[in-house]
Amino acid sequence: MSEVPPSTPPLLAVKEVAVRFDGIVALDGISFEIQKGQILGLIGPNGAGKTTLFNCLSRLYTPTSGDILFEGRTILDRPAHRISELGLGRTFQNVALFQHLSVLDNVLVGGHAKSRSDFVSDALRLPATRRGEAAMIREARDLIAYLELSEVADRVVAGLPFGTQKRVELARALASQPKLLLLDEPAGGLNHDEVGGLGRLIQQIRDDRNVTILLVEHHMGLVMSISDNVVALNFGKKIAEGPPALVRQEPELIRAYLGTGA
């Protein structure tokens, strides 16, 4: 820890992170940083290790070696349920909503980490509980309105169209007021028009809500058009890093995607 701190410490620093499952190397010493206010795109073909890395960031996996620093402090000493409170929110690849709860309740669960309560005061509905609940519902409704979900706010999630569910997941992730938002393939399953709207939405969220964004995405057009920086993975290794315009010309990346040469 004798390094000289840089002038602006990164919000997130991934340092030499490696993950091995039973001899299979899923991540092989990945390092990169995200500066506050950035949108960083994480790209790579299927099986490149993007989701594995995401799962390390939300502590669902523990790296075999390496470290992950958020605001300069390691997150590896925390269990998964104490990551959200740091200001690290996430969405999931194939939508992991609470299917039998309403949109509002899903968003309210998103705010779980930044609120406090216990079984006894909740069961008794003490005045403090009521006030807390009212405030949470107000905030959740604001967020629901922000993501244009007000019409379905009281509907159960299970019956909603996929694109709507993805926005619900975004609202749920924002409910914890994250400093860093991890988006796992937000464009997956969306049509062309929806992807365009999504790109604008992600930028708008970054600007309105002061959120830094780490975006894992297959949709090259989306990543290249909104990212400030791009990190490309293949077979668990980082093969390119830099602004989109540079990364897209990286021969290794082209090979990884087109499978020529090698």
Add this chain to the structure above:
Amino acid sequence: MAAPAETTLSSSASDAVASVEMPRAARRDGTIAWVSRITFLVVALAIPLLFKNFVVFQFTQMLVYAIAILGLNLLTGFNGQFSLGHSAFYALGAYTAAIMMDQYSVSYIWTLPAAGVICFVAGFLFGLPALRLEGIYLALATFSLAIATPQILKLSPLEHWTGGVQGIVIIKPDPPPGVPLNQDQWLYYFTLAVGLLLYILARNLVKSRSGRALMAIRDNPIAARSMGVNLALYKSLAFGTSALYTGIAGALGAIIIQFVAPDSFTLVLSIAFLVGLVVGGVGWLPGAIFGGAFVLFVPNIAEGVSKGLSGAVYGIILILLIYLMPTGAAGFVRAVLSRLKS
């Protein structure tokens, strides 16, 4: 398992917070909810005045089962954890009440909080190792609890307390002085009051931050964890709270029957709770009363149809009910309500 789709049935109804700009449909839902509540209360209050003592006693027993099913619903319907072991918590509550009244002459009223606390602790502690078990494996672990309980209650080292195979006979409590009710009527109202209180607490819990965390775990444990929900804590609390309800039901059951014995608390009782839960509607709190009614009355009805084949008749009634109301009384009530609205 059957997906508990009933959890948000009345999320908009009569929610004081949401009433600011409640749409008309929600207000109508609220009206229907209040009409059903008042109807239930009027009927429930009138029962002891309309029926003979034995029938009043049966209704009291129905309420006791409903409380136990309410507890099981908190665990299974709202948190997605199975239990075939709730007869053990029911027994623990029943014996707590019986021993306190028999050996220490404690008033029956005070046995309820004691049974609740003891069962909460027992449930919470059982919930901890159960954390590693999911679905049918948890069902098996709790199954062993149900199998072991009657035998443990018969053990000779515990006989001084439990009365061994003979069990414990307790004295039927009198109504408070000046209350113009007989013992059965009084115990009915007492049980009704306890049940209503527990129902309101359960309802508050389910509609709170804690309740949402429980349901989030049921629907998607990994996402719940990423939202900051401490799975171990909430699952154990769910187990403890569920056991608390069932334990209080057990204590009430002991008080109204005036007797506890090991063989009243077998696996059959656990399964009866589970049947009551499904019949009432998984994840729907008012379903407990329907479940309680089923558990108490349907075996009697079956016996009335055919003494020799009562089990088969019971089975047929159960199959018919599940066929006609696949989501239990919850779905049936919902269908009737939507018919009323249109």
